Amino acid sequence: MSAPDEPNGAPADNRPERSGGKLPERLFEAGTEWLRAGGEASDVVLSSRARIARNLAGQLFVHKAAPTDLRLVLEACRDVLESIPLGARNTWLELHESPAVERSLLLERHLISSQFAKGKLGPKRRSNDWPRAVIFGLPDERSAVMVNEEDHLRLQVIRSGLALREAWAEADAIDDRIEAGLDYAFSPRLGYLTACPTNVGTGVRFSVMLHLPGLRMAGEIEKVKHAAADMSLAVRGFYGEGSEAFGDFYQLSNQTTLGKSEAQLLDELAEKILPEVIEYERQSRQRLLEKRRWQLEDTVHRAIGVLHHARLLGVDETMKLLSIVRLGVCLGVVDTIDVTALHRLMLLVQPTHLQQAAGKNLAQDGRKRERARAVRERLAAM
Amino acid sequence: MSAPDEPNGAPADNRPERSGGKLPERLFEAGTEWLRAGGEASDVVLSSRARIARNLAGQLFVHKAAPTDLRLVLEACRDVLESIPLGARNTWLELHESPAVERSLLLERHLISSQFAKGKLGPKRRSNDWPRAVIFGLPDERSAVMVNEEDHLRLQVIRSGLALREAWAEADAIDDRIEAGLDYAFSPRLGYLTACPTNVGTGVRFSVMLHLPGLRMAGEIEKVKHAAADMSLAVRGFYGEGSEAFGDFYQLSNQTTLGKSEAQLLDELAEKILPEVIEYERQSRQRLLEKRRWQLEDTVHRAIGVLHHARLLGVDETMKLLSIVRLGVCLGVVDTIDVTALHRLMLLVQPTHLQQAAGKNLAQDGRKRERARAVRERLAAM
Secondary structure (H helix, E strand, O other): OOOOOOOOOOOOOOOOOOOOOOOOOOHOOOOHHOOOOOOOOOOOOOEEEEEEEHHHHHHHOOOOOOOHHHHHHHHHHHHHHOOOOOOOOOEEEEHHHOOHHHHHHOOOOOOOOOOHOOOOOOOOOOOOHHOEEEEEOOOOOEEEEEEEEOOOEEEEEEEOOOHHHHHHHHHHHHHHHHHHHEOOEOOOOOOEEEOHHHEEEEEEEEEEEEOOOOOOOOHHHHHHHHHHHOOOEEEEEEEOOOOOOOOEEEEHHHHOOOOOOOHHHHHHHHHHHHHHHHHHHHHHHHHHHHHHHHHHHHHHHHHHHHHHOOOOOHHHHHHHHHHHHHHHHOOOOOOOOOOHHHHHHHHHHOOOHHHHHHHHOOOOHHHHHHHHHHHHHHHHHH | OOOOOOOOOOOOOOOOOOOOOEEEEOHHHHHHHHOOOOOOOOOOOEEEEEEEOOOOOOOOOOOOOOHHHHHHHHHHHHHHHHOOOOOOEEEEEEHHHHHHHHHHHHHHOOOOOOHHOHHHHHHHEHHHHOEEEEEEEEOOEEEEEEEEEOOOEEEEEEEEOHHHHHHHHHHHHHHHHHHHOOOOOOOOOOEEEOHHHHHEEEEOOEEEEEEEEEHHHHHHHHHHHHHHHHOOEEEEEEEEEOOOEOOEEEEEEEOOOOOOOOHHHHHHHHHHHHHHHHHHHHHHHHHHHHHHHHHHHHHHHHHHHHHHOOOOOHHHHHHHHHHHHHHHHHOOOOOOOOHHHHHHHHOOOHHHHHHHHHHOOOOOOHHHHHHHHHHHHHHHHH
């Protein structure tokens, strides 16, 4: 690997520059693309995400592989991924070496999955026995790749608002660059091979994070879920698979990728299903505004009152309150608060971000107090 | 009745000057003694009241009498009552002639009973068939006499805080002056005769309006009620008999007057029972402060938040919130609000006072909006 023709005679390393391996300081204070509160239909769509699952040819799937195998995958992937700019600069973090608080911070920022953060791969494997990493682009954390999650590679590109095509184009371009450096497991008959059969084929999953307070207040969320299930769409919570809806935020995604091209999946979601859901939510909101204006104003202002005055705030309640205030801002019922600031608050009130900002570990009661204090302080500054 | 020796030859009237018969304008904006927030133990005791029931000798009890009989009683009583100063000036109001809104205003000010306000005497008698009046002293409304309520005369004297002896002394003095002008129904064996046997004897009832949020939060209110029942005490709501507890305010009163002297009743209540209840409530509050300080502060500040921000407020909820804020003020958890202002708000948010202050009749929804607006405005001015 040495390059004797280097002028200064130092051993050259033609591998791309490595990105530190440490969590950037004060990451918790930066904004992320998915909370930017911009883009099309951002009154209803928080963010759009394209995710691609890939595996390396000739390597055991993650749940079958030994730690030594996974370490080889990690190294092979790192070399290629570090050479692809995922933002102004890349950050590579090896999670089997990182403390729980760091993993939790990444989860709260939607950079890694819940399973990846917890570090439980099957019944026996613990976090430090599971070589795995995430690499993401700074400063906006728009693109990220998990290495050795359920699949060897899980690439995601997130865009604010309704922008599935843009997210997909960007993910597709990154995927091409990765494929130029790594040999993917691919079957001419089935397409890209993945650990879970639901991802076989394109390996692509599209999802959007929707804010549906209007439909929830109108009691129509179950209807949306049933309709989604009929169209093979999954409705999930704020932190994806297995998580609960948090303050009226729901993740809608396609469930199967086999037998459909990316273009078909995109057309279905972006042209047909999402415009309908968005319209349905907007109509519910308009009905609230027209038929129950006083109740709506009361609900929104009470939420502001509690956020301004409470001395103890749990994360679930805070998200519910922020969700209601977000609705009020979108409908013009409140004009003293801006959505971007609300979104930052949504991230700040998460348990790990809260403790990072406070600079100390806190038990549950302490977190409730600190959360109330932080919310009060931020709202007062708006 | 003419006095020919009058210098200007005008027909003289030796009856005392009459007091108008109209509700003083803007009465609803004045403070009343029972909401003055002063006196002994005013952290727990809102007000103390002595009430005396009397009937005229030789006249049928109110529920047996015809309207013409009641009119005679009214006239006889008026002559005497107008001559006794119940305050800086007296106001005489005949309720069979007054509109429902006026009666409701008097009820909200605790100047008349709920039955007296509604004007239903038995199944057939309607408000305008029931000659009845109230006379009270202005400006503090400390002393008042209902004529033709359940008894011909129902005198009450109210004092802020724990002041049963003072209230009793004042009521006793007024009663003596009335008795000097009217012949009371009295039995040497039974004492003063009254329409309801529970009042026979002294005809005296003592009551205190207690604020018991500490005991309610500690889940001990039922215990207090049982203990009170064992001591022949009644626990009633904010508007006396048949009314509900309203924002942790409870009226405690002796139930029977037969066989006990006023001095015995007073000693029992003022020296024994009330100091115990007050101590019990104070201990509950201290325990909240010591063991659940954060929850207490949270509850109090949330109440302030809702009062400051809500756009719709029902009267029950508002009283509950004001009660919690009052607790916070008494415990020093809040220092920006004063109890007297809170008490004024407690009166202002009552449905009729609210509409009087707004200068218009409002349906229930309109009242909720107006109440929220008025509370917001007053709190902002504190």
